[in-house]
Amino acid sequence: MKQNNLFTPLCVGKFDLSHRIVLAPLTRIRADEDTLAPTKLNVEYYAQRATPGGLLISEAVYISPEGMPIWSIYKNIKENGGQAPGIWTSGQVQGWKMVTKAVHSKGGLISCQLLHAGRVAQPEIAQHPLVKGTDLPIPSVSSSAIPITPLDEKGNDYNWDQKSVTPRALETQEIARICSDYRLAAINALEAGFDLIELHAAHGYLIEQFLCDGVNTRDDKYGGSIKNRARILFEVIETLIDVVGEERLGIRLSPVDNDPITKQPNQIYFGVVHSKPELSYEYVISKLSDYNLAYLLLTEPRVGVLSNIPGKDNTFEVPSGNYKYREIYQGTLIGAGGFTPLTARKALSEGNYDLIAFGRWFLSNPDLPERIKNGYKLNVYDRDTFYGGNEIGYTDYPDYKSLSKMNKKRYKLISQSSIGRSLS
Numbered sequence: 001m002k003q004n005n006l007f008t009p010l011c012v013g014k015f016d017l018s019h020r021i022v023l024a025p026l027t028r029i030r031a032d033e034d035t036l037a038p039t040k041l042n043v044e045y046y047a048q049r050a051t052p053g054g055l056l057i058s059e060a061v062y063i064s065p066e067g068m069p070i071w072s073i074y075k076n077i078k079e080n081g082g083q084a085p086g087i088w089t090s091g092q093v094q095g096w097k098m099v100t101k102a103v104h105s106k107g108g109l110i111s112c113q114l115l116h117a118g119r120v121a122q123p124e125i126a127q128h129p130l131v132k133g134t135d136l137p138i139p140s141v142s143s144s145a146i147p148i149t150p151l152d153e154k155g156n157d158y159n160w161d162q163k164s165v166t167p168r169a170l171e172t173q174e175i176a177r178i179c180s181d182y183r184l185a186a187i188n189a190l191e192a193g194f195d196l197i198e199l200h201a202a203h204g205y206l207i208e209q210f211l212c213d214g215v216n217t218r219d220d221k222y223g224g225s226i227k228n229r230a231r232i233l234f235e236v237i238e239t240l241i242d243v244v245g246e247e248r249l250g251i252r253l254s255p256v257d258n259d260p261i262t263k264q265p266n267q268i269y270f271g272v273v274h275s276k277p278e279l280s281y282e283y284v285i286s287k288l289s290d291y292n293l294a295y296l297l298l299t300e301p302r303v304g305v306l307s308n309i310p311g312k313d314n315t316f317e318v319p320s321g322n323y324k325y326r327e328i329y330q331g332t333l334i335g336a337g338g339f340t341p342l343t344a345r346k347a348l349s350e351g352n353y354d355l356i357a358f359g360r361w362f363l364s365n366p367d368l369p370e371r372i373k374n375g376y377k378l379n380v381y382d383r384d385t386f387y388g389g390n391e392i393g394y395t396d397y398p399d400y401k402s403l404s405k406m407n408k409k410r411y412k413l414i415s416q417s418s419i420g421r422s423l424s
C-alpha cells in the first residue's frame, strides 16, 4: 500500500501525534442525569477510541447551566431520557478525571470542548436538583432578545419542534461574567486532566449568536461591526489563554457558505443567519492566525445537509468549501464534516488540512484508525441511537478483530471506497 498520509506524525501545540485521524466532538447524551457527570459507560466509550498519539475531542461540555439545552428535540431522548455533561461541579470534574485517565492509559490525548449554547438552552434546567435553589445563572440568554425561528422543512435548519424561548439579551457588563464562567470551566478541565481545551464557537450557539448579524442587533461594543460582534469571541479566547496558554487551546468555527447547486446557505444552525458570512469569517480567521493556537477546527459547510435530510447522507458527495481559509490561517487546521477515508487523504495531500476529524465513522468504528490503515470495511452507524439511551449504539460497535468471532452482526458493513455512493 502506498504510504498513507493520515499516518504521518504531527506536532500539535506541545503534543506529538502519531496520526491525523481525530475523534470529532460528538454529543451523545449519556451522562448521569442526576449529577450531569460522565459515568463508567462514558469512560468505556472514550477509552475504546483512544490510540497511542491519537487525539480525541470530547463531546460538548457545558460551562454552566445557563448554557445548557435539554435536548428533548430528539425522539430517543424524549422517550428514554439522557443528558449532556457539565464541568462546573466537583462531581463532574471527578467524572471527567476517569475519562482522561482511561484515555491517557492508552497513550491518547483528549481535548475538552467547552460550550455555552446561548438561546438554544431551555429554562427547564433551572428545575434540575443541581441548579434549583442555587444562584447559578439559568437560560436563556443571547446577544439579542430574538428567539430561534425554525426554517421550513426544505430549509437549512434542524427540525426544531421544541417551543422557542425568547432569550434575554446579555447586559454589556455581563460579558465579563460569561468570561469568568469560561475561566472556571477551563480551570476545572485542567484539573480533570484534559490535555487541551477547545472553545466551541460554531453551530449557532452563544458565540455565533454574537458573530452573526441575523441575531445580533446590539448597539453596544458587542454589536454592529464585525469587529464588535467578534469581541466576545476574542475576550473569551484571551480568558482561556490566560488559564491554559495558546498552545493548549483549540477553536471550532463553522463558516457559512453557499451550496454550489442551490446557491442557498448550506450551513445554518438554529436559525443563525449572517448577511455577509465570508467577510465575518475572513476577519475572525485572520485574527486567529495571530495566535499560536494548538489548532483551528473548521466544520465543512456541506454538513448542513447532515441534519436536513436524515435518510440520505449525501454530505459525502458535496465538494469542500473551507479551503479558502487555508490561505489566511497559518496554524494547524483540522477539517470536519463529510470526510471519508479517501477524501481525508486527498485533503491532506492537497495541503488543505493538517488533520481530519471524523464524527459518524468514528462513532460507529471504535478502531477507526486501525480500519483506515488496513483498508478494512467500516461498521455503518445507526442514527436512532446517536443521542440518549444506553450502551446500544454507543459502546457496542465491535472492533474489526471481534467481528469474525460474532455469529450475528448487529451493524452493516460498508467498504471505504463505497461511502458516498451506496449509503442511504
Ligand SMILES: Cc1cc2nc3c(=O)[nH]c(=O)nc-3n(C[C@H](O)[C@H](O)[C@H](O)COP(=O)(O)O)c2cc1C
Pocket: 024, 025, 026, 027, 028, 059, 060, 113, 200, 202, 203, 252, 299, 303, 306, 315, 336, 337, 338, 339, 357, 358, 359, 360, 361, 386, 387
Ligand atoms: C451525533 C452527533 C453529535 C455531535 N455533537 C457535536 C458536538 O457536541 N460538538 C460539535 O462541535 N459538533 C458536534 N457534531 C458535529 C461533528 O463534530 C461533525 O462535525 C459532524 O459529525 C460531521 O462530521 P462527519 O461527517 O465525520 O460525521 C455532532 C455530530 C453528530 C453526528
